[in-house]
Amino acid sequence: MNASPWKMARRAERMxxxxxxxxxxxxxxxxxxxxxxxxxxxxxxPVEAMREATALVLRxxxxxxxxxxxxxxxxxxxxxxxxxxxxxxxxxxxSQVLITTGSQQGLDLVGxxxxxxxxxVAVEAPTYLGALQAFAPYEPEVVTVPxxxxxxxxxxxxxxRGARFLYLLxxxxxxxxxxxxxxxxxxxxxxxRAIGLPxxxxxxxxxxxxxxxPPAPLSARWREGTVYLGSFSKVLAPGLRLGxxxxxPAMMPKLLQAKQAADLHTPGFNQRVVYEVIRDGxxxxxxxxxxxxxxxxxxxMRAALEAHMPPGCRWNVPVGGMFFWVELPEGVDxxxxxxxxxxxxxxxxxxxxxxxxxxxxxxxxxxxxxxxPDVIERGVALLAKALTGDR
Amino acid sequence: MNASPWKMARRAERMxxxxxxxxxxxxxxxxxxxxxxxxxxxxxxPVEAMREATALVLRxxxxxxxxxxxxxxxxxxxxxxxxxxxxxxxxxxxSQVLITTGSQQGLDLVGxxxxxxxxxVAVEAPTYLGALQAFAPYEPEVVTVPxxxxxxxxxxxxxxRGARFLYLLxxxxxxxxxxxxxxxxxxxxxxxRAIGLPxxxxxxxxxxxxxxxPPAPLSARWREGTVYLGSFSKVLAPGLRLGxxxxxPAMMPKLLQAKQAADLHTPGFNQRVVYEVIRDGxxxxxxxxxxxxxxxxxxxMRAALEAHMPPGCRWNVPVGGMFFWVELPEGVDxxxxxxxxxxxxxxxxxxxxxxxxxxxxxxxxxxxxxxxPDVIERGVALLAKALTGDR
Numbered sequence: 116m117n118a119s120p121w122k123m124a125r126r127a128e129r130m131x132x133x134x135x136x137x138x139x140x141x142x143x144x145x146x147x148x149x150x151x152x153x154x155x156x157x158x159x160x161p162v163e164a165m166r167e168a169t170a171l172v173l174r175x176x177x178x179x180x181x182x183x184x185x186x187x188x189x190x191x192x193x194x195x196x197x198x199x200x201x202x203x204x205x206x207x208x209x210s211q212v213l214i215t216t217g218s219q220q221g222l223d224l225v226g227x228x229x230x231x232x233x234x235x236v237a238v239e240a241p242t243y244l245g246a247l248q249a250f251a252p253y254e255p256e257v258v259t260v261p262x263x264x265x266x267x268x269x270x271x272x273x274x275x276r277g278a279r280f281l282y283l284l285x286x287x288x289x290x291x292x293x294x295x296x297x298x299x300x301x302x303x304x305x306x307x308r309a310i311g312l313p314x315x316x317x318x319x320x321x322x323x324x325x326x327x328x329p330p331a332p333l334s335a336r337w338r339e340g341t342v343y344l345g346s347f348s349k350v351l352a353p354g355l356r357l358g359x360x361x362x363x364p365a366m367m368p369k370l371l372q373a374k375q376a377a378d379l380h381t382p383g384f385n386q387r388v389v390y391e392v393i394r395d396g397x398x399x400x401x402x403x404x405x406x407x408x409x410x411x412x413x414x415x416m417r418a419a420l421e422a423h424m425p426p427g428c429r430w431n432v433p434v435g436g437m438f439f440w441v442e443l444p445e446g447v448d449x450x451x452x453x454x455x456x457x458x459x460x461x462x463x464x465x466x467x468x469x470x471x472x473x474x475x476x477x478x479x480x481x482x483x484x485x486x487x488p489d490v491i492e493r494g495v496a497l498l499a500k501a502l503t504g505d506r
Numbered sequence: 507m508n509a510s511p512w513k514m515a516r517r518a519e520r521m522x523x524x525x526x527x528x529x530x531x532x533x534x535x536x537x538x539x540x541x542x543x544x545x546x547x548x549x550x551x552p553v554e555a556m557r558e559a560t561a562l563v564l565r566x567x568x569x570x571x572x573x574x575x576x577x578x579x580x581x582x583x584x585x586x587x588x589x590x591x592x593x594x595x596x597x598x599x600x601s602q603v604l605i606t607t608g609s610q611q612g613l614d615l616v617g618x619x620x621x622x623x624x625x626x627v628a629v630e631a632p633t634y635l636g637a638l639q640a641f642a643p644y645e646p647e648v649v650t651v652p653x654x655x656x657x658x659x660x661x662x663x664x665x666x667r668g669a670r671f672l673y674l675l676x677x678x679x680x681x682x683x684x685x686x687x688x689x690x691x692x693x694x695x696x697x698x699r700a701i702g703l704p705x706x707x708x709x710x711x712x713x714x715x716x717x718x719x720p721p722a723p724l725s726a727r728w729r730e731g732t733v734y735l736g737s738f739s740k741v742l743a744p745g746l747r748l749g750x751x752x753x754x755p756a757m758m759p760k761l762l763q764a765k766q767a768a769d770l771h772t773p774g775f776n777q778r779v780v781y782e783v784i785r786d787g788x789x790x791x792x793x794x795x796x797x798x799x800x801x802x803x804x805x806x807m808r809a810a811l812e813a814h815m816p817p818g819c820r821w822n823v824p825v826g827g828m829f830f831w832v833e834l835p836e837g838v839d840x841x842x843x844x845x846x847x848x849x850x851x852x853x854x855x856x857x858x859x860x861x862x863x864x865x866x867x868x869x870x871x872x873x874x875x876x877x878x879p880d881v882i883e884r885g886v887a888l889l890a891k892a893l894t895g896d897r
Binding site: 118119120121122123124125126127130131132152154155157158160162165166169170173177178179180181182183184215216217219220223227228229230231232234245248249251252253279280308311312313339340348352353354355356363365366368369371372373375376377378379380381382383384385 | 509510511512513514515516517518521522523543545546548549551553556557560561564568569570571572573574575606607608610611614618619620621622623625636639640642643644670671699702703704730731739743744745746747754756757759760762763764766767768769770771772773774775776
């Protein structure tokens, strides 16, 4: 028998390589200024605190940290998350907190327990690419809720009627950078309740605000109709792969079984180390240093865009998060432009990848968190050069 | 709207709490001697080597270790795995190695890319419960291949014709402890090739042999028709959650996309720490110490079984791995017996949970790796007492 004996699942056809990860490979060429990836600045990682915490864990509880552990997660870390959520107005019991291997795993688990093949999932336009990839293997029909600069439009929510859930990122959205106002949150929850449309709220960037904190999570307004995803990737370090899901009590047993089946549990060593780092209030000192760093970089990107970009381009200044979302003049295709930009020495992510339907070819995403201000300035200048040469 | 707005996926109904994890909760009562869980002895964890390696990684490459990383895994670790496999006769390129968050994740990813709802998956009788749980969300029909004390019977493989794959554990199987002979491996691969039945080979226990190493993996005999799952959980520590999948080149892109969707990547910090621990041959010194420890514990369990168990019970002495598989007299129900055993102060896992179909009620699994010899002796004596009182 020489032919391959393997037959792939139907869902495998719907899985595609991450555009972003493919672009990241291109940008690994030396000398390329990448404004493409959403990599946190490595200078924001609390290396010294990590050193102390790992030493402590390996001194005080090495055998517990290296042993199999509860699928739910490390109990003190779950308690910490519950307290952290309460401070934002989301009152949950620690038993409603499931620790995940990054919040990407939260998306996978939510998809696994909620999506049937052919059922509908609603998303924003644009939306987080990684969520589309997490949901795709479960074969949903994806509908896009019309959005404006304040997020999904409550009056337009009818298109999502009957969907298993609406997935959204209210704070400094990836990729658009937008932040939903207090009044939009209220109106959106009212509209969602009215049609019985539950919400999966993803909040990896909420702590990265540069002027004032964002309004309370949507989950604070409709506890039984929301699932909330959080992450330590942006406030500590992504290489630890630590996130969490908060869900209504009735959903927890199924999420937990999905978690067991997926990887038994998130590394206990990592959970204990992170708990040691954060238990005594470290984040209240550390996160402001990240904010200050990123605010400076955001301001550098704003200044560079204003200085270099040709007329006809549009962007909003994000009040938090990691990204500028740039609209090029109509008719300019950001995907077609990318090789030219890379030739000139910079990279970005074309915006088309972030739309579940009707991609807008003239959009692109720029990250301001990875590179230092002078590098951002040079990168944006190169983008402008690619663009000007293209017109 | 007071009713729950959530509708669960059909697959969620097929997901059930892990019997073993539920039992493990019972056994957390103080004073219970648990021979139930498959927890490696915490005294086998290389704590000192871990201390050195974490310090080294956080000194030499902290920002790389804490940053987002490649979905495929840390390149030097992938190279190490390829070399480790070559030493067992499985010649693969490092590009065929995908690092996973424990080998449980390997089972999930394999299920995700290979199983369609209603398609068939073939397993041994009994088989690893965690694999059944990993596959269940993808809604396969599970068929059981008839087995004897040497594993699946080649002449009986016809029942699996047309299955997406046959899942098996050739070395010191969980739960039966059996190890497939060289001749059985050869005959099984011949029979599988003849009907075009690919094989998913799970080998978490292969290094834990107590007399002579097991025969070469089945993957050495049919490279393009096998996927191989490996783990660092039993030779280093399970709390790190590090495993790997080796697959034919054509399958790698889909496995990689499934991995990206599942958790982006396995924690880079953990990968680098483990690589530092093992890079210079540490395992060739360390694993023999684990073997010596577990061999002593196996011998203690054998002696205890011989000393205490009433007539009519049957077991084989495992030549590796972690488990004795005990057959009680016909008519005795190990699930019904468990509360009595727990009342007396010991716990085991009833064997019925390990069968995809036709559970054998009179079987149970005993782990000899967690407890010290004197504790094993007392635990088995209590089991015998529960059993004798029951008859």
